[in-house]
Amino acid sequence: MAISELTMPSSRLTTERRGAIATVTLGAANEQLARRLTDLDDDASIHVIVIDGAQTTGAVPGGAAAAVAMLVTPSIAAIVGECLDERLELSLASDVRVASRAARFGMRQVADGRLPRQGGTQRLTHAVGRAHALRLLLTSDVIGADEALRIGLVQAVVPASRLATAVAALAERIASAAPIAAAYAKEAVAAGSDLTLAQGLALEHDLGVLLHSTDDRAEGLRAFAERRAAAYRGR
Amino acid sequence: MSAFETIDYATENGVALVTLSRPEAVNAFSVQMRDDLYEVLSLVRDDSAVRGVIFSGAGERGFCSGADLAEFGTAPSQAIARRVRRQRDVWALLAAMRKPSVAAIHGYCLGSGLELACLCDLRVASEDAVFGMPEVSLGLVPAAGGTQVLPRLIGLGGTGRAHDLLLTGRRVGATEAMEIGLLTRIVPRGDHVKAAASLLRGVLTAPDGALHAAKRAVVGGADLPLGAALDLEDRLAMALGGPRA
Numbered sequence: 132m133a134i135s136e137l138t139m140p141s142s143r144l145t146t147e148r149r150g151a152i153a154t155v156t157l158g159a160a161n162e163q164l165a166r167r168l169t170d171l172d173d174d175a176s177i178h179v180i181v182i183d184g185a186q187t188t189g190a191v192p193g194g195a196a197a198a199v200a201m202l203v204t205p206s207i208a209a210i211v212g213e214c215l216d217e218r219l220e221l222s223l224a225s226d227v228r229v230a231s232r233a234a235r236f237g238m239r240q241v242a243d244g245r246l247p248r249q250g251g252t253q254r255l256t257h258a259v260g261r262a263h264a265l266r267l268l269l270t271s272d273v274i275g276a277d278e279a280l281r282i283g284l285v286q287a288v289v290p291a292s293r294l295a296t297a298v299a300a301l302a303e304r305i306a307s308a309a310p311i312a313a314a315y316a317k318e319a320v321a322a323g324s325d326l327t328l329a330q331g332l333a334l335e336h337d338l339g340v341l342l343h344s345t346d347d348r349a350e351g352l353r354a355f356a357e358r359r360a361a362a363y364r365g366r
Numbered sequence: 367m368s369a370f371e372t373i374d375y376a377t378e379n380g381v382a383l384v385t386l387s388r389p390e391a392v393n394a395f396s397v398q399m400r401d402d403l404y405e406v407l408s409l410v411r412d413d414s415a416v417r418g419v420i421f422s423g424a425g426e427r428g429f430c431s432g433a434d435l436a437e438f439g440t441a442p443s444q445a446i447a448r449r450v451r452r453q454r455d456v457w458a459l460l461a462a463m464r465k466p467s468v469a470a471i472h473g474y475c476l477g478s479g480l481e482l483a484c485l486c487d488l489r490v491a492s493e494d495a496v497f498g499m500p501e502v503s504l505g506l507v508p509a510a511g512g513t514q515v516l517p518r519l520i521g522l523g524g525t526g527r528a529h530d531l532l533l534t535g536r537r538v539g540a541t542e543a544m545e546i547g548l549l550t551r552i553v554p555r556g557d558h559v560k561a562a563a564s565l566l567r568g569v570l571t572a573p574d575g576a577l578h579a580a581k582r583a584v585v586g587g588a589d590l591p592l593g594a595a596l597d598l599e600d601r602l603a604m605a606l607g608g609p610r611a
Contacts, residue, residue, distance in 0.1 A: 205529070205533050226526070226529040226533065227526055227529050227530050227533065228526055257521075258526060283521075283526065283527060284526075285526070286526045286527060286529075286530045287530075301534060304533075304534040304535065304536060305533045305534055307503065308502040308503040308505075308533065308534075308535060309502065309503070309504070309505035309506075311505075312501065312502045312504075312505050312506055312507050313502050313533055315507045316501075316502050316507050316508070316513055316532045316533060317529065317533070319507065319513035319514065320513045320514075320517050320528055320529065320532065323513055323514045323517065324517060324518075324521075327589035328461065328514060328515070328518070328585075328588070328589055329458075329589075331513075331514035332457070332458070332461075332511055332514050334514075335507065335508065335509060335511065335512075335513045335514055336448070336451065336509060337448075338507055339506070339507050339508075339509040340444055340447065340448045342505075342506065342507055343444045343447070344444070345505070347505040348505045348506060349439070349505075350505060351503075351504040351505025351506060352435060352438050352439060352504065352505070354504075355435050355504055356435070356436075361503075361504070361505060363505060
């Protein structure tokens with residue numbers, strides 16, 4: 132995605148790094164988002180990218196969801212408060228979504244005579260199925276966190292006070308895996324949903340064979356045999 | 367008595383009972399088990415007296431603990447590993463099975479074990495069952511449909527739930543597995559095989575032709591655009607006969 136698509140003025144995009152986990156906080160609309168995400172994606176020491184909605188204010192810049200969806204690195208959306216319209220589209224571009232119990236979800240563009248423009252009609256349908264997607268899109272209903280969990284829109288719901296801890300724990304679990312294997316698993320799942328089953332199985336198999344060439348695969352097997360934690364290096 | 371080293375095979379009233387049998391290794395999926403399963407699945411497919419199949423695991427500890435990691439890295443080369451896999455593709459054989467299949471799961475159901483269960487049509491688990499995909503945390507990727515069949519099963523087409531299992535490697539119990547759509551039934555500990563047999567008996571009250579056509583329509587239709595899938599359903603229905611509007 133061209134950075135020029137992000138036309139809103141730059142303001143508070145912050146990135147916090149802790150070990151192999153980068154947390155991106157979207158402030159107001161930010162023209163550097165795509166570049167920042169690409170840089171993090173290219174950084175072999177970053178194994179997980181958290182898109183933290185906690186501090187998010189203002190409009191989501193155009194192209195933001197596409198930038199998140201394009202990440203090779205696994206991503207988590209931390210959702211608090213109102214996750215509506217473009218913000219829901221942005222969170223749908225992440226791999227796993229964790230929400231606070233107070234979060235509310237809706238895709239209400241149609242009520243304003245508009246359509247979602249950041250993949251909302253597609254990724255919402257993929258996440259919750261056609262009937263729930265159409266219900267949300269056509270009624271502009273806003274739903275709570277428990278219903279979002281039930282229909283598969285988010286993967287976990289925790290009290291607001293525990294959101295940061297829950298997201299950090301999830302990120303740690305993903306970060307402790309072999310990064311190339313995680314990226315391949317993500318690629319196989321993402322590409323596979325657009326392929327026939329036979330094609331998807333062939334892709335999975337070929338990525339598995341390609342993974343044989345990595346040091347991390349050998350390290351994972353050694354560590355298992357020696358009953359110790361693996362030390363992955365992303366190679 | 368079974369003719370296979372790692373699998374007990376029996377038939378009873380038209381149902382094949384396939385029991386993974388390496389209880390000392392929680393039925394870990396080995397090269398020998400792959401070869402045995404390839405022959406067993408061919409038998410199930412070709413034996414006209416067999417109408418459906420149940421998979422289970424021997425021993426107290428579980429259904430299948432996943433691939434036998436002790437054998438990893440023993441192939442002479444990556445090219446040979448790939449060729450052998452394509453020649454003896456047990457997973458493709460199971461995916462293409464026309465007869466109804468049920469996984470009867472207890473205890474550990476991890477990695478390849480979960481992939482085997484996912485390739486069955488129905489999954490019955492005892493309440494002590496534990497599910498997980500540990501491959502990525504071991505520096506591997508699932509290789510028997512874990513990135514393809516599992517998301518199709520629990521993802522509602524999306525990927526969040528599948529990623530939650532694949533990327534974290536976390537284990538989930540029977541109740542959560544039921545909630546995310548992985549299971550058909552949960553039954554009391556020890557009842558899983560009996561419950562699977564009862565479920566399959568109910569399935570087999572329908573004629574084989576209709577069962578095979580329904581499976582083909584669902585599985586084949588999932589790979590097609592809706593219009594083409596509806597045409598497939600229509601052709602299969604017409605081939606079965608019966609009243610038409």
